[in-house]
Amino acid sequence: MTTMKRAWLYVRRNKKRTILLFLLFTVLITISMLGLALNMASKNTVKELRGSIGGYFTLEVGADGTGKTNEALLNQIKRLDHINKYNGIDMYFLRAEELNLLPGLYDGTGTTDEFTSKMFGCTDTSLHERFLSSSFQLIAGRHIIESDEHKAIISKEVAQLSGLSVGDTFTVRTKDDLRSWNSEAGYFETKLEIFGIYQATRSEPVRPGTPEYQLQENIVFTDISTSKQLYQVKFPDRSPEEYQYSSGFMLFVDDPVNIPAVVADLKQQSFADWDSFVISENSAAYQQAAAPIQKAETISFFLLLVILVISIGILALILLMWTRDRMTEIGILISLGISPMGIFEQILLENYITAAAAFLVSIVLSILLSSSVGRLVGTLATQIHVGAGQMLIVLICTTAVILITVFLASIFIMRKNPKNILADLS
Incomplete structure (x- = not known):
């Protein structure tokens, strides 16, 4: 059985875990897209403002x-x-x-x-x-x-x-x-x-x-x-x-x-x-007009930073707990001749499959919520737009965050000798 097929079967059979991870990914990815869109809109607005007011x-x-x-x-x-x-x-x-x-x-x-x-x-x-x-x-x-x-x-x-x-x-x-x-x-x-x-x-x-x-x-x-x-x-x-x-x-x-x-x-x-x-x-006229927009830019930047740190922390904790709970499954896979690297790749693919579905849903949610977020912030940059550029950046960051968190959660598998893992199970 291929690594992809094992990952897909795990996602299908463990619905509660998959749904929980899907919801977590959806929330974090949606907020990331909105935060990045707001940050970029604020920067563009400040740039235009500098040119118009001077x-x-x-x-x-x-x-x-x-x-x-x-x-x-x-x-x-x-x-x-x-x-x-x-x-x-x-x-x-x-x-x-x-x-x-x-x-x-x-x-x-x-x-x-x-x-x-x-x-x-x-x-x-x-x-x-x-x-x-x-x-x-x-x-x-x-x-x-x-x-x-x-x-x-x-x-x-x-x-x-x-x-x-x-x-x-x-x-x-x-x-x-x-x-x-x-x-x-x-x-x-x-x-x-x-x-x-x-x-x-x-x-x-x-x-x-x-x-x-x-x-x-x-x-x-x-x-x-x-x-x-x-x-x-x-x-x-x-x-x-x-x-x-x-x-x-x-x-x-x-x-x-x-x-x-x-x-x-x-x-x-x-x-x-x-x-x-x-x-x-x-430059008082510019400073007065730009102040609320720069505030929104600062808020969105720290929002993205906090999201990134929290995402890594939460995902690493959840995946660490779930991975340790799967020691019996891991031992069986090792006994079937699957290497620790193969197990790591399976867990990584499980998360990528769930994250891919969450990413598609997050695109729709972020587009629908973008105008509301702009009005809520209440700056000149109210017309925020979630474009392909923001989506690509979030996709790259999401891929990297999942890779890092899965590695942190699976590091004990990678460091242990397969015989020791089997011995722990016995």
Whole structure:
């Protein structure tokens, strides 16, 4: 009788043991497939998230620095590896009498400060820190990009108080007594079209002495072209190439992991005196979004590790007990001329036959349960998928675990002389 036939007969005749082993294999294999699928889904989601959100670092002129955050510097930095997006920011103050700002310190005084807004000219307003951190959320219209001209984004509160909506316009202008304005420069006035409306999602503490231009709801975002036009009026003796982004640059890296290396590479470049600048790394948006997914990835990894250790332990214990209970059978097989290696192969095949059936059932169970497990974990990686890759890995691991456990359970057979085994039976 062949080894395979002996193994098949044992599986058929010992139904209770076979069913128990089948259930154990099914549970362990199903959990392994789901854990591996969740782990891989989490890794893929984190990888996609790194690419979609990225991280960034800011570059500004230091308090005592002599550097310039101008177009020439920006064009040099944009050429560096891993930098895929940027946002140049210019902060300034203009009078906007057609906007009804939220009242502050100067409410009712009729002074310029009562109508003054803090304005941020951006090459891409969607990349401003307020929107990246979700403290501001665009609720109408769209964001301003570098090619836009004379556009603005205002808050929901200011829009309601002013009776304005997307598509309406308002005038902004300068005055000699306006904050941070050079009184010897020319006069600037332009109309801005409301391109979008934002809503503040987080409250900020407001004191009785807070001026209007410091209230977050009174912030106005504009296009960078308007900022450059204002710069030419403010500094008529300077060329357009000398325009500086007063609040520096936000430089986005394709993968947050690369930020330290990119910053280090930047500081090695010779086209600027980097001691004149303040460089701050920021990957908070990515970290906030990735945290729950990385938690799921860690959980699934330890789950797989625990399953592997428990599987080997439980199977080895069960098979050791069952193998010792089969000493009479083993003695008979030895007396029939079957070697210890042949007995080991039979026990191994018995387990592989049972595991094969459990593996097929586990495939169906893991596919059916995958969506439920994703929802239970509650991360962005909820759509986990048990694919051929995961099945192959679990199959290889299951084969190896069974081989190890059967070897551990049968090692006393392999080490004993057949005569000693027969002597123990007598």
